[in-house]
Amino acid sequence: MIQMDLGPSIVHRRLISRRAAMLGLGATLAAPSIAGQLLEVVYPRTHERPTDGTPFKLLTAALEASGRPHTLRVSEAPLPSMRAFLELKGGGVNVMDTGASPKVAERTRILPFPLDLGLSGYRLMLVRRDRLDRLRAVREHDDLRQLVFGQGPDWVDSSILRAAGLKVQEAEFLHLFRMLEAGRFDAFPLGADEAGMLLDMFGHLAPSVVLLEDWCVHYRFARVFAVRRDEPALADALNEGLSRLFVTGRAREILARDARIGPLLDGRRRLPASVFELDNPLWTAPFRAIPEALFFKPH
Template sequence: MMGPFCANIARAQSSASPDPAHHVIEIKLADLNDDNPLIDYRKAVLELAMRATGKRFSIKGCQVADVATSDQRYVQLIQAGQYCNLMTTSAGSSMTRGLEGIPFPIYLGGGGYRVLMANAASLQRARDIRTLDDLRRFRIGSGIGWTDTHIMQANGLDVVQGNYLNLFEMLKARRFDFYNRSVFEASGELETYDRDHQLAIVPDLVLYYPVDLFFYTTPGRDDIRDALLDGLRKIHRSGELAELIRQHRSTRQARQLLKSTHPRVIVLNNDRLTPLERKAIETYRLDWFK
């Protein structure tokens, strides 16, 4: 039998315990304030998924100084969990091994479709590319330490590495033949970084390797991980995510391009995925050519 003293302690402990019904999942997302269509898509997916859970939540940007912050720095902040607790980056990155991954590809496999940006000389030579062996005769530009760089090297491609912005000028200077870009990024980048129209996207040619963007959260934040995965699965089943991809300004043109051009597709292997990432990419897919 519980005495009065013990009963008072039990009541105090009960009243101090968090009420799950009133728990607010506080998400601090990296890059939230970046005025970029690709970043806006990540936020739209996150909000759609969290609303589908029926749970209470809030989303705000990481509380860090308003300076350029690298993915590696965001990883460090998210590991600590104080200022940031969620980011989006490519599956298979060695940086995220210490984070808690949410095994769901936010582009439903679309992140694996790549196009080649070319200069005038390489654009002409690209007409004869049909196979991976054909592509191995050319030099491909890619970022230092990028997941894409490692994938291409593992497939026997000759990769020239550089900083993101420098690679556009290096391509113009013919330091390499093609710059490997996401199907979501290439058109906007030409508008921004090729005002003198020296570059173009190789028509009717697409590279594909199994990769996509995933959310990663702070280890131990099971509330974020479980809720977000539940919400992502729900908006996939309901068709809301596919509809967002059809309508969003960062994805609709890419899907139309893949549907209308019937491109040559060169498939590359990707051995950098974790088993969970690979299974998620195989499970949650959209036919980008329909």
């Protein structure tokens, strides 16, 4: 369906621009063009990112906030995340939400907005119930080096963990649940914004797996939108729409309605008391452009 919006008044645009400057979002927002080309937006359907999830809701809201005429659809069949990236490069889709990967940044245009407020950098552990005692005994970084972590083969998280001296075993997303259930590795780290949801969705593949509440790992990270480089009109529209969502507080309102994220934002749910900080050597320039003010700060 084509969405059209005449956009905010000049006074409202100036107010948004001032708030954008306070958040470090850069230049004054331009008034949306209602006579521009129709944007045909195609988003990948993946197991990890359902279309009723927050990233897709932010995409929909950003397109509407941009005021540009557009259509939006998702790919027909579910795609593994690596296949979705290949479809992005090949033209099967033209925007996807993705972890902050330099490989993706080299081939696409990254929009500098943390779709999860950086919560994906707080890595909660899915573990087998019968290994809880061993994992609860972890106290130091050296203890982490005795464990094996399961991650996806194309995830930048695997490289970050290995750079910290940790052992990683890789497999496709759904296989990771089965492998954890079989005891092939000790813990399956997932973002604080997604771990509980994904366990609910795929826990039937690993019935003895639970969420470890004692500690987590953290590194600077975020999920972002990546847009095909040959679609500057789409990138500009989303950049404009996301700017409006973040500076007006609408993005936070959307995130607050997420059953996993909302309780973290208002303090009803807290991250584990023990947090192991790791460096992210892959936090490159396109991601350093994300304003610090947009990241989640633990209560």
